[in-house]
Amino acid sequence: MGLDKSEYESLPIPTYEEAISSRPSSSRVGPEEASDDAERQGLLQHGDSSGSGSGSRPHPHGRYQPPTVESARSSLDFLPSSGENSPRESMEELQRELHEMDVDDTGQASSESMHSQLGQRFSKQLSSLTRTLSAIKQPLRKYLPRLQFRSDFWRIQVREDGAGCMIILRVVGVLILASLIYLLFVSDVFAVGSRLSVGQSYTPSSVENFVQGHINETNIAEKLEKASRFAHMAGTEGSYVLAEWIEQEFTKAGLEDVHMEEFQVYLNYPRSDGRRVAIVEPPELAWEASIDEEQVYKDPPRQQTLVFHGHSKSGNVTGPLIYANYGSREDFKLLADRGISLEGSIVLVRYYGSQGDRALKVKAAELAGAAGCIIYSDPAEDGFVRGPAYPEGRYMPKDGVQRGAVSLMSWVVGDVLSPGFPSTPEEAKRLSPEESSGLNQIPSIPIAWRDAQRLLQVLKGHGSEVPPEWVGGVPDIGEWWTGDQSSPKVNLMNIQDEVERQPIYNVIGRIPGMEQPEKKIVVGNHRDSWCFGGVDPGSGTAVFLDIVRVFGELRTLGWRPLRTIEFASWDGEEYNLIGSTEHVENELESLRRDGFAYVNVDVGVSGTEFEASASPVFQRILLQILGRVVDPAANKTLKEIWEEKGKRLPGLGAGSDYVAFQDIAGTSSIDIGFTGEPFPYHSCYENFEWMSKFGDPGFQYHRMLGEVWGLLVLELADNPILPFD
Structure with missing residues (x-):
């Protein structure tokens, strides 16, 4: 050990520039340049010329000799330079030049040369990664068993102190990591519409156009036919079957926290x-x-x-x-x-x-x-x-x-x-x-x-x-x-x-807000009817479900509102507004704190004249939205028709589900719909056939109601500043 120390102590330590300048890449050896192996032989000639043997040692004077300016052309002479004699002043410039060399000129280099360079680069990176991983300290290695196996078929014999176990552990680690990544993706964590998704950014006009353009009268007609197929008074089997169907529609649309809310009431x-x-x-x-x-x-x-x-x-x-x-x-x-x-x-x-x-x-x-x-x-x-x-x-x-x-x-x-x-x-x-x-x-x-x-x-x-x-x-x-x-x-x-304790069921579903998830816009329509309910409430229910569908499609595209939108199908409205009132009483504190607005539709369409009643704060936003929706029969916007008739937005009465929100919770509310001449109100003649023949044969006014309703909800939920007067 003493001889080894004295021999190596006298060796000068080369600088970084000297070290890299003496190692030309073997891939760029020219006809007048020595290869890597030849250069190494020259540098170590005093140690190797005496022959090889287990006891041979290099001569003390056979140390490293830095190249002189008269020596063979530097291995980096082929790099382009800005001037013939301009030296490189920093490693940053060198690295920049090396980076530039990594960019292949396809116009001058052949396909074979390109593949060769890429292969060598990949080989170097892989070798570097291997050395890095091998250099990691392995505190458990000394406790690992020795791995020894022999295969006559392959004529391989491996005997290492724990090396085989380390390889196995590394493979297991890679498999675990891959499994975790797979689980993250299959669990929908990174999906656009997932709960953890932040949401995509869309321009307000594009979202408005999407909502207005995707309300579909054919879908609405199909929903109304199904909703009015059988009688469904509050608390009856018919109402519960409809509740299950609406719950499925909520789930299919991708709403979150979909559930039935039970109350036991006097009917x-x-x-x-x-x-x-x-x-x-x-x-x-x-x-x-x-x-x-x-x-x-x-x-x-x-x-x-x-x-x-x-x-x-x-x-x-x-x-x-x-x-x-x-x-x-x-x-x-x-x-x-x-x-x-x-x-x-x-x-x-x-x-x-x-x-x-x-x-x-x-x-x-x-x-x-x-x-x-x-x-x-x-x-x-x-x-x-x-x-x-x-x-x-x-x-x-x-x-x-x-x-x-x-x-x-x-x-x-x-x-x-x-x-x-x-x-x-x-x-x-x-x-x-x-x-x-x-x-x-x-x-x-x-x-x-x-x-x-x-x-x-x-x-x-x-x-x-x-x-x-x-x-x-x-x-x-x-x-x-x-x-x-x-x-x-x-x-x-x-x-x-x-029955003093008859169960009734509201159906609730939400689209959580992106910036103010605790603040919410409640969108409601009652489900129960006195018979088939083709107008009250079926026309409103059919449009309501189509709005849920459209907002669900927006959700799958990555859109999320700024504030939470809560959709509610009320039971027991015909009996003294029970479903919505019990909900408000049960959620009173949160509604007073976080309820921004309630948008209600009861009788959606019974004629061709748009009507609305609301808190005064809705005046400006309602007219703005009516200006976007065109009545095809009159070839005018609803705003133009509204103003021609000299209408004003009246206050709310006491006849529908907005009562508890407006009068108990203090939530600003609005009720909208299309009305007309009287109809067989609350009778069994108020059915799908009446609507398709006399109420709205082409379901165009249902579509228009959906446009107004959807744009109103969108404006309330997605406008950074609430559009109230």
Whole structure:
């Protein structure tokens, strides 16, 4: 060891430039240049010339000799330079020149030379990587077993201290790494539409054009046909089947956190043998109403719902018949002023008019002393007086009956047994029906004008003749009289099934926001109907599902809104707005904090005239969107039509699912749709066939509603600054 030390201590250490200048690349050896091997032999000639042997050592003077300027041409002389005698001043310049040499000139080099250079570069990089990996410290190597194997077939014998095990470990490590990378990709982490995806950046105009251009009337028609194929009252099997279908549509569209939201609420259902309207005195006038509608679908027949009032009181009462026009308080006052007592009477009133709320008609009759209330559909309001009745036209036929709830929405909204708190399955606190202020205390029932005709006829000569404005459109009445305590007596029976904890299901799905995921725009439409629901709510539901589809397609393209969009299909709307109200009560704090807007559609299309009611903050944004949508029949934008008619955006009423959002949560809300002449509202004649023949035969207004609705949601969810006035 002493000799080795003395011999190598005297060797001078070459500089980096000297070291690299003495090693020309073997791939560039010219006819007058020595190869790598020859140069190494020359540098070590004193150590090698004496022969080889196990004990031979190099001569102390056989050390490295740096090349002189007179020596053979430098191995780097072939590199291009800016001047014949300009030296390279830095390694950066050298590296730049080397990099330039790596770029192959295909116009001058042959294909063979190119492949040769690429192969050598790859070989060098692979060798460098191998040396780097080999240089990594292996603290476990000394603990690895020795690997020894022999193969006579291949005539190979390997004997290394743990080297084989290290190779195996490296191979295993590579396999593990490859497996992890594979799992990351198959788990959809990097997919454009995944939950972890940040989202693609699109111009607002391109997204708006996509939404407006992809609403499809054919898809909407197909959705409406399916949604109105069977009756689906709240809490029934039909409504639950539709809920499952809508849940599937949400999932298919790629919405996140899709789920059903259950509440247990008070609902009532009619009994087929529990309803009766009959003249019982005098015997010679005895008569009984048919009550239910004719079979709408005859081949094959479909099950129809029975005629009744939701949330009506059960009872069996008899009293003298009195006609009270529209059932407003003013109408009852007129009767009182004429000295007509209503105590214990059965009051007959007609829909619409000065008192549009059917529940308040019943309440006014109750306050006037009546024992029961009958409400009929007058042809002057929605029947043949206005035009041809279904199936020849759009209006209510003679046997058509308008169902509806008579719970007092002005007193209590939502589940009448849980005012102010949600009716979750776990909620134990409940009122009894007798304790609720949201229920009327006299029985009521709806009938067709076919049945009301006989009741009006028998009033002649009792009480006093009615004012001209009280005269309706029912034919063959002759003189219209009010009736009084001497009128024929009528039996009103309304015995029903009352369920205090009936499950209903909202369907919820979301597209999370990219910048403000906690802030949300809620988009809602109710699902339940009184019969087939071809207009209310089917027209809105069909457009709603097409909007979900379009936004789902946007989502798969990588788009994400700035704020979360929450889609909701409400159950129990027809019964006092139960589904949406219970949802708001259950999410009240988060909605007050993070609910930016609620966009509602109930009856989507029943005519050709666009209508909207909303918080005043929507005025500017609504007109802006109406200016983008063209009515093909008028060849004008909806904004032009709106302004020509001098319309203004009215405030919201109290008739649909926006009530809880606007009045309880304080969320700015808007309700939109296309309206027109009356239709067979809440009857079984309100079906898909009515819509395809009379409501919107080409479904163009459904498409226009989808454009307005979609652009409105997009503007609210994706505008950096909320577009409120």
